[in-house]
Amino acid sequence: MYKHRGLTEATLDIYQRTLVGLCTALGDDAHAYSAEALRAFVLDRARPHGIQNAKSITVAVRSFLRFLGATGQCPPGMEHAIPGFACWQLSAVPRFLVAKDIERVVGSCSDNANGLRDRAVLLLLARLGLRASEVAQLKFADIDWYHGCITVCGKGRHQEALPLSQEVGDAILLYLKQGRPSLQVPEVFTTVLAPLRALTRASVTHIVRSALRRAGVKSPVNGAHVLRHSAATAMLRQGASLADVGAVLRHRSPMTTAHYAKVDFGLLSEIAQPWPGVSSC
Template structure:
């Protein structure tokens, strides 16, 4: 109820007369249920009322006519300086209006914004889920490429030619790393395979797509020395909620070599305190139990006991501001990047995967076999793990093939 946050009677009367008045009690309860703070809720109540006053002046006679373009126009109004608000006030006003629109959508007062995908892409995504078991993040990556392809070549696949596909792939790959270019090629190949399966383009087009030169194990793994990892961990202040969360995240990356998506996907039920282990469901979507090192367990207990917001939901790591939703893989990588930068360590790269390489390199130096490291990293193929042999000179001597001293005559 608004009355729980706005105590002045005249202010409540003005709010009730605003275009948002009918919806403010529900909006207030919606914010409270998502653990927003008292001051934030009060600020967003007034922001919603101001947004609706602006909307009515600008031709929106009712809530039902509001859409995403209304928010965009309101943001421009706040940014042009004529609103009379300081920068932080403009930010709060827009955030409050955006939250109000989200509440209206979720409560069915205004239509939900739905992303309309091209029909061919929709069918392609469905086919990839059913016949390839591809995860949603990969489908999103492929979808961006497919959308560009449809924009460039049209929506009639029977008219595609080998030259057009090659030109598209080369144009989309130009300036990217081999890895990014490989994603483009993989997306186009998968899309053409789908079209061939439905007899919507000639079978021969599959062979027209150029390959990206990827020499297996051609590079060296990038890694951090143990002393640098400790400096990065020390850059997180565990007495603060953000520092406690970030330190626990980084320890999972550094000690267990988890991927960013593994950390983001952790749920409270994945932590087995009785047996000192945790369950990880990686890209293969197969659950694996890994041992929980002591310092990892201590950091998790500290975060869960002192810093994690007490909200419904079973995500282990949450964002530090309301509505306290679970972090996503991108935020885990950003956490790693910020910690590296704070520490002053000159790292060969930034992001979560650097810690995975560092963990594998450390295990190899401690004497673990490539098979054991592959099991910890959950590699399907030992060849994927073999790249780490390059950082161990003694192991290289064991696997190198002697050069023949003489050649027998024919």
């Protein structure tokens, strides 16, 4: 999956947890897998989670079964036994934080080494809409100080350049000068206390959760992705087009960006048509 499909290590880590559970539940002999056992595993594994995690579990198991079938380790076509989960695109409103809450979260960081690192991380998420894994994987070689841009390695390991704003650049420089330990790794962000190592995707998510708790902000999503949604909605409300937002967030499909068109409730109320036979409010 890494070599031929372009998946990132973060995605493979998510898949691996599911597949380890599959092998633990059904055993190592894939020839003994039955359609009923596979369906039962997927349904049981997905039951405690939301629709997105359920879909991720389905994709992981199907991909694994296709690989086993192609290499002769299980009967071909077993992936068709895995049920799909209904998901209606654009059915929900994006979950985001308003501008004043974003400022409270960023402003909750202290002036010590931890705070300087956390502020730079939060600004990359909230201003540029980066994913948690993209912040964790950001390397010194990815920052072009002369041209004021950074190279981001996103989904499918596609590399794209994004403008580095003055605010975000200043926060990174301050962290590098006063907060980052002298650890010889290519990644920009590291832990502050021993054991010293580069941050992981989970570490970035923990930074966001801690900042939300410090700021006393009740977030609809308790993780880093809420700041990506917030960056998109802020750009729209400031007059950016959907195409501009899609370019910054590096969406492959315009339909993904169209999800954010519903955040302007005032405009939607002007164009919404009344239900037939019912007077408008």
